[in-house]
Amino acid sequence: MKFGIVINEGPYTHQASDSALQFVKSALAKGHEIYRVFFYHDGVNNGTDLGVPPQDDRNLPNEWSELAEKHGLDLVVCVAAAQRRGMLDEDESKRNGKTSNNLIKGFRISGLGQLIEAGIQADRLVTFGD
Amino acid sequence: MAALHTVNKSPFERNSLESCLRLAAKGSSVLLFEDGVIGAMKNTKHSDAVANAMSDVSFYVLGPDIKARGLNDSNVIDGITVIDYDGFVDLTTEHHTVQSWL
Numbered sequence: 001m002k003f004g005i006v007i008n009e010g011p012y013t014h015q016a017s018d019s020a021l022q023f024v025k026s027a028l029a030k031g032h033e034i035y036r037v038f039f040y041h042d043g044v045n046n047g048t049d050l051g052v053p054p055q056d057d058r059n060l061p062n063e064w065s066e067l068a069e070k071h072g073l074d075l076v077v078c079v080a081a082a083q084r085r086g087m088l089d090e091d092e093s094k095r096n097g098k099t100s101n102n103l104i105k106g107f108r109i110s111g112l113g114q115l116i117e118a119g120i121q122a123d124r125l126v127t128f129g130d
Numbered sequence: 131m132a133a134l135h136t137v138n139k140s141p142f143e144r145n146s147l148e149s150c151l152r153l154a155a156k157g158s159s160v161l162l163f164e165d166g167v168i169g170a171m172k173n174t175k176h177s178d179a180v181a182n183a184m185s186d187v188s189f190y191v192l193g194p195d196i197k198a199r200g201l202n203d204s205n206v207i208d209g210i211t212v213i214d215y216d217g218f219v220d221l222t223t224e225h226h227t228v229q230s231w232l
Contacts, residue, residue, distance in 0.1 A: 001223050008232070015138070015164045015195075022194075026215040032223075124222050127230040128138075 004122030005037040008129030010045035011060035016128040036118040044077040049104035068106030132158040134225035140168035141176040146231040156186040163192035
Protein backbone atom coordinates (compact mmCIF):
# COMPACT_ATOMS: atom_id res chain seq x y z
CA MET A 1 0.00 0.00 0.00
CA LYS A 2 1.17 3.58 -0.71
CA PHE A 3 1.44 5.97 2.23
CA GLY A 4 1.64 9.74 2.34
CA ILE A 5 2.92 11.19 5.61
CA VAL A 6 2.41 14.75 6.88
CA ILE A 7 4.47 16.18 9.76
CA ASN A 8 3.31 19.49 11.20
CA GLU A 9 5.57 19.75 14.25
CA GLY A 10 9.28 20.46 14.67
CA PRO A 11 11.79 17.99 16.12
CA TYR A 12 12.06 17.83 19.92
CA THR A 13 8.81 19.78 20.41
CA HIS A 14 6.60 16.89 21.44
CA GLN A 15 6.62 13.58 19.63
CA ALA A 16 5.26 13.98 16.10
CA SER A 17 8.54 13.52 14.26
CA ASP A 18 9.51 10.54 16.45
CA SER A 19 6.12 8.88 15.96
CA ALA A 20 6.20 9.45 12.21
CA LEU A 21 9.73 8.05 11.98
CA GLN A 22 8.73 4.86 13.83
CA PHE A 23 5.58 4.56 11.71
CA VAL A 24 7.54 4.95 8.46
CA LYS A 25 10.16 2.40 9.56
CA SER A 26 7.43 -0.11 10.40
CA ALA A 27 5.60 0.51 7.13
CA LEU A 28 8.79 0.05 5.09
CA ALA A 29 9.65 -3.14 7.02
CA LYS A 30 6.21 -4.47 6.14
CA GLY A 31 6.85 -3.85 2.45
CA HIS A 32 4.66 -0.77 2.04
CA GLU A 33 5.68 2.18 -0.09
CA ILE A 34 6.16 5.67 1.36
CA TYR A 35 5.08 7.87 -1.52
CA ARG A 36 6.16 11.10 0.16
CA VAL A 37 6.76 12.70 3.56
CA PHE A 38 5.56 16.30 3.58
CA PHE A 39 6.91 18.66 6.25
CA TYR A 40 4.57 21.56 6.89
CA HIS A 41 4.36 24.44 9.42
CA ASP A 42 7.03 23.97 12.17
CA GLY A 43 7.62 20.49 10.70
CA VAL A 44 10.03 22.09 8.22
CA ASN A 45 12.56 22.36 11.08
CA ASN A 46 13.07 18.60 10.77
CA GLY A 47 15.12 19.41 7.67
CA THR A 48 17.88 21.42 9.33
CA ASP A 49 21.50 20.43 8.79
CA LEU A 50 22.69 22.58 11.69
CA GLY A 51 21.26 20.71 14.67
CA VAL A 52 23.83 19.35 17.13
CA PRO A 53 21.89 17.48 19.83
CA PRO A 54 23.85 15.80 22.67
CA GLN A 55 25.55 12.59 21.51
CA ASP A 56 23.30 10.36 23.65
CA ASP A 57 20.15 11.92 22.16
CA ARG A 58 18.55 11.03 18.86
CA ASN A 59 19.32 13.29 15.90
CA LEU A 60 15.98 13.47 14.11
CA PRO A 61 17.07 15.39 10.97
CA ASN A 62 19.94 12.92 10.52
CA GLU A 63 17.62 9.95 11.02
CA TRP A 64 15.24 11.23 8.34
CA SER A 65 18.15 11.99 6.04
CA GLU A 66 19.66 8.52 6.46
CA LEU A 67 16.30 6.80 6.06
CA ALA A 68 15.71 8.79 2.86
CA GLU A 69 19.04 7.70 1.46
CA LYS A 70 18.51 4.07 2.38
CA HIS A 71 14.98 3.79 1.00
CA GLY A 72 14.87 6.56 -1.62
CA LEU A 73 12.23 8.51 0.30
CA ASP A 74 10.87 11.78 -1.06
CA LEU A 75 11.14 14.27 1.85
CA VAL A 76 9.52 17.58 0.93
CA VAL A 77 9.45 20.78 3.00
CA CYS A 78 6.83 23.42 2.23
CA VAL A 79 8.57 26.41 0.65
CA ALA A 80 6.44 29.12 2.30
CA ALA A 81 6.74 27.54 5.76
CA ALA A 82 10.48 27.01 5.20
CA GLN A 83 11.24 30.59 4.14
CA ARG A 84 9.48 32.02 7.18
CA ARG A 85 11.57 29.82 9.45
CA GLY A 86 14.95 30.25 7.79
CA MET A 87 15.11 26.83 6.11
CA LEU A 88 16.88 27.34 2.78
CA ASP A 89 18.57 25.11 0.23
CA GLU A 90 21.33 26.46 -1.99
CA ASP A 91 19.00 27.73 -4.73
CA GLU A 92 16.55 29.42 -2.34
CA SER A 93 19.45 30.95 -0.43
CA LYS A 94 20.89 32.51 -3.60
CA ARG A 95 17.48 33.61 -4.84
CA ASN A 96 16.86 35.45 -1.57
CA GLY A 97 20.30 37.00 -1.37
CA LYS A 98 21.45 34.96 1.64
CA THR A 99 25.00 33.80 2.29
CA SER A 100 24.29 30.33 3.72
CA ASN A 101 21.89 27.42 3.48
CA ASN A 102 20.87 24.71 5.90
CA LEU A 103 18.70 22.03 4.29
CA ILE A 104 20.03 18.57 5.12
CA LYS A 105 20.75 16.01 2.39
CA GLY A 106 17.73 13.98 1.34
CA PHE A 107 15.20 16.82 1.77
CA ARG A 108 13.92 19.09 -1.00
CA ILE A 109 11.92 22.31 -1.00
CA SER A 110 8.67 22.45 -2.92
CA GLY A 111 5.10 23.67 -2.66
CA LEU A 112 1.74 22.64 -1.24
CA GLY A 113 0.89 21.00 -4.56
CA GLN A 114 3.17 18.18 -3.44
CA LEU A 115 0.95 17.58 -0.41
CA ILE A 116 -2.21 17.57 -2.55
CA GLU A 117 -0.59 15.19 -5.01
CA ALA A 118 0.48 12.87 -2.17
CA GLY A 119 -3.13 12.90 -0.94
CA ILE A 120 -4.32 11.84 -4.39
CA GLN A 121 -1.60 9.29 -5.19
CA ALA A 122 -1.28 7.62 -1.78
CA ASP A 123 -3.77 5.04 -0.50
CA ARG A 124 -3.54 6.51 3.00
CA LEU A 125 -2.48 9.93 4.23
CA VAL A 126 -1.39 9.90 7.88
CA THR A 127 -0.82 13.20 9.72
CA PHE A 128 1.45 13.65 12.73
CA GLY A 129 1.40 16.93 14.62
CA ASP A 130 0.96 18.88 17.78
CA MET B 131 -14.35 -0.10 5.75
CA ALA B 132 -14.59 2.47 8.49
CA ALA B 133 -12.36 5.35 9.56
CA LEU B 134 -9.43 5.20 11.95
CA HIS B 135 -9.29 8.16 14.33
CA THR B 136 -5.98 8.96 16.03
CA VAL B 137 -5.80 10.98 19.26
CA ASN B 138 -2.36 12.08 20.49
CA LYS B 139 -3.15 14.34 23.44
CA SER B 140 -4.22 13.54 26.99
CA PRO B 141 -7.91 14.24 27.72
CA PHE B 142 -6.62 16.28 30.68
CA GLU B 143 -4.79 18.59 28.26
CA ARG B 144 -7.09 18.92 25.24
CA ASN B 145 -10.67 18.05 24.33
CA SER B 146 -9.63 16.15 21.18
CA LEU B 147 -10.62 12.77 22.62
CA GLU B 148 -14.01 14.14 23.66
CA SER B 149 -14.56 15.66 20.20
CA CYS B 150 -13.46 12.45 18.53
CA LEU B 151 -15.83 10.29 20.59
CA ARG B 152 -18.71 12.69 19.96
CA LEU B 153 -18.26 12.54 16.20
CA ALA B 154 -16.80 9.09 15.45
CA ALA B 155 -19.28 6.98 13.47
CA LYS B 156 -20.43 3.61 14.77
CA GLY B 157 -18.04 0.89 13.62
CA SER B 158 -14.99 3.14 13.40
CA SER B 159 -11.81 2.75 15.45
CA VAL B 160 -9.86 5.06 17.76
CA LEU B 161 -6.10 4.79 18.33
CA LEU B 162 -4.71 6.51 21.44
CA PHE B 163 -0.98 7.28 21.13
CA GLU B 164 1.66 9.75 22.37
CA ASP B 165 0.11 11.60 25.37
CA GLY B 166 -3.25 10.24 24.18
CA VAL B 167 -2.44 6.97 25.99
CA ILE B 168 -3.55 8.70 29.21
CA GLY B 169 -7.09 8.39 27.84
CA ALA B 170 -6.74 4.59 27.88
CA MET B 171 -6.03 4.41 31.62
CA LYS B 172 -8.45 2.98 34.19
CA ASN B 173 -9.85 4.97 37.10
CA THR B 174 -9.59 8.49 35.70
CA LYS B 175 -12.48 10.91 35.32
CA HIS B 176 -12.37 10.21 31.57
CA SER B 177 -12.40 6.39 31.84
CA ASP B 178 -16.18 6.05 31.83
CA ALA B 179 -16.55 8.09 28.62
CA VAL B 180 -14.13 5.73 26.89
CA ALA B 181 -15.71 2.58 28.33
CA ASN B 182 -19.18 3.79 27.33
CA ALA B 183 -18.05 4.53 23.77
CA MET B 184 -16.87 0.94 23.33
CA SER B 185 -20.34 -0.18 22.28
CA ASP B 186 -19.91 1.88 19.08
CA VAL B 187 -16.17 2.12 18.39
CA SER B 188 -13.10 -0.11 18.83
CA PHE B 189 -10.22 1.24 20.90
CA TYR B 190 -6.49 0.65 20.46
CA VAL B 191 -3.55 2.07 22.39
CA LEU B 192 0.13 2.22 21.41
CA GLY B 193 2.12 0.09 23.89
CA PRO B 194 5.53 1.78 23.39
CA ASP B 195 3.97 5.14 24.31
CA ILE B 196 2.49 3.61 27.50
CA LYS B 197 5.94 2.32 28.53
CA ALA B 198 7.66 5.60 27.57
CA ARG B 199 5.52 7.34 30.18
CA GLY B 200 6.22 4.88 32.98
CA LEU B 201 2.68 3.53 32.77
CA ASN B 202 1.66 -0.10 32.65
CA ASP B 203 -0.44 -2.16 30.25
CA SER B 204 -2.23 -3.61 33.29
CA ASN B 205 -3.83 -0.19 33.90
CA VAL B 206 -5.40 -0.09 30.44
CA ILE B 207 -9.20 -0.10 30.44
CA ASP B 208 -10.59 -3.60 29.72
CA GLY B 209 -11.49 -3.99 26.07
CA ILE B 210 -8.79 -1.70 24.68
CA THR B 211 -6.26 -3.54 22.51
CA VAL B 212 -2.58 -2.73 23.11
CA ILE B 213 -0.61 -2.61 19.83
CA ASP B 214 2.90 -1.69 18.63
CA TYR B 215 3.99 0.38 15.58
CA ASP B 216 3.48 -2.60 13.27
CA GLY B 217 -0.07 -2.78 14.62
CA PHE B 218 -0.48 0.96 13.97
CA VAL B 219 0.50 0.45 10.32
CA ASP B 220 -1.89 -2.51 10.03
CA LEU B 221 -4.75 -0.41 11.49
CA THR B 222 -4.23 2.26 8.82
CA THR B 223 -4.44 -0.35 6.06
CA GLU B 224 -7.53 -1.98 7.58
CA HIS B 225 -9.46 1.32 7.61
CA HIS B 226 -10.34 3.35 4.54
CA THR B 227 -9.07 6.66 5.91
CA VAL B 228 -7.13 8.08 8.87
CA GLN B 229 -8.42 11.12 10.76
CA SER B 230 -5.84 12.73 13.05
CA TRP B 231 -7.43 14.73 15.87
CA LEU B 232 -4.75 17.39 16.27
